Amino acid sequence: MIDGDTIEIAGETIRLWGIDAPEAGQPCRRAGGLYPCGQDAAAALEGWLSLSTVYCAPQGRPDRYGRTVARCTAQISVDHLTSTIPDLGAELVRRGHAMDYHRFSGGAFAAEQSEARQARRGIWAGEFTPPWEWRELRREASNDESAPASGCRIKGNINRDGERIYHSPGMRSWAGARIDESAGERWFCSEEEARSAGWRAPRGQIAE
Numbered sequence: 001m002i003d004g005d006t007i008e009i010a011g012e013t014i015r016l017w018g019i020d021a022p023e024a025g026q027p028c029r030r031a032g033g034l035y036p037c038g039q040d041a042a043a044a045l046e047g048w049l050s051l052s053t054v055y056c057a058p059q060g061r062p063d064r065y066g067r068t069v070a071r072c073t074a075q076i077s078v079d080h081l082t083s084t085i086p087d088l089g090a091e092l093v094r095r096g097h098a099m100d101y102h103r104f105s106g107g108a109f110a111a112e113q114s115e116a117r118q119a120r121r122g123i124w125a126g127e128f129t130p131p132w133e134w135r136e137l138r139r140e141a142s143n144d145e146s147a148p149a150s151g152c153r154i155k156g157n158i159n160r161d162g163e164r165i166y167h168s169p170g171m172r173s174w175a176g177a178r179i180d181e182s183a184g185e186r187w188f189c190s191e192e193e194a195r196s197a198g199w200r201a202p203r204g205q206i207a208e
Contacts, residue, residue, distance in 0.1 A: 004041025005089070005098055006067065009054060015067040017059045018105030019089040020131045021045075021098035022123065026170070030126030037123050041097040048085065051076045096122020099130060127204070129170065137170050152189035155179050156199050165202055166194035173202050 004021030007014050021041040022028065028037035052074035059069050074085040085091045092098040093109040096116040100109035117124045129137070155167040155177040167177040168191060179185045188194040191201070 002042075004038060004045055004092065007045065007049060007054070007072070007088075009056065013067045014056055014072065015063055015065075015069050016089040016092070017069050017071045018101055018108050019093055019098040020101040021092060022128065022131050023134060026129070026131065026134050028123050028126055028128035037128060040122070041092065044095065044097045045088070045092065048074055048076060048088070048091075051078055052085075053077075054088075094121075096120075096124045099123075101132070103132075129172065133172070134170055137172070137174060152187045154188040154191060154194055156186045156188050156194055156197070158183060158185055164197075164199040166191065166199040167202065171202065 002008055002013065003024050005016045005019050007016070022038035024038045024042060026036075026038040027034045029035075054072050054074050056068070056070035056072040059071060061069075063069050072088045074088055076083050076085065089098070090109050090112050093100055094112035094116055096119075100107060100113040102110075116122060153169050155174065157165050157167060157177045157179065159165055165173075166188060167174040179187060186197075188197070188199070
């Protein structure tokens, strides 16, 4: 197991078809605060694989990273009892550990996703950024040349109402926020530093 939507079998890296799970370093938010939803997805998949014999059927060509893209079935054996997960990707979506990657699946797992959302399972129990959006935001953050030499990348912005709002890489608002140090805006190296200075996170967005 590599992450929440990628496994390795006999040295071959396999990307599960049609789904997208939170990245290893991706946070989500629920009632108790932030938690590592990407790690939760990986742990769920690893738990199944540790008890399973897995069979995979490739779907088309390898992806741009050279990984085999496949739909995989798992036969789980516990105490001489055997059960089957017909499609690992579908099960991850149904349990709220991954999303239907409509761009590639064409909505194949829309029903499982709807079930997870209505039951508020996994990531649907709180707030999260879709994995494909989170990756894009991270790419934008890494390519931003306006960040200070210190490497601090959290933007402390003051809005038109005078509210002090910080924006972390990974938030939807990060890319569009601009810092005017002459107006009292500034960069922070951590969210704790920003909060201590009187800034808050944007409402309805997930901080890292």
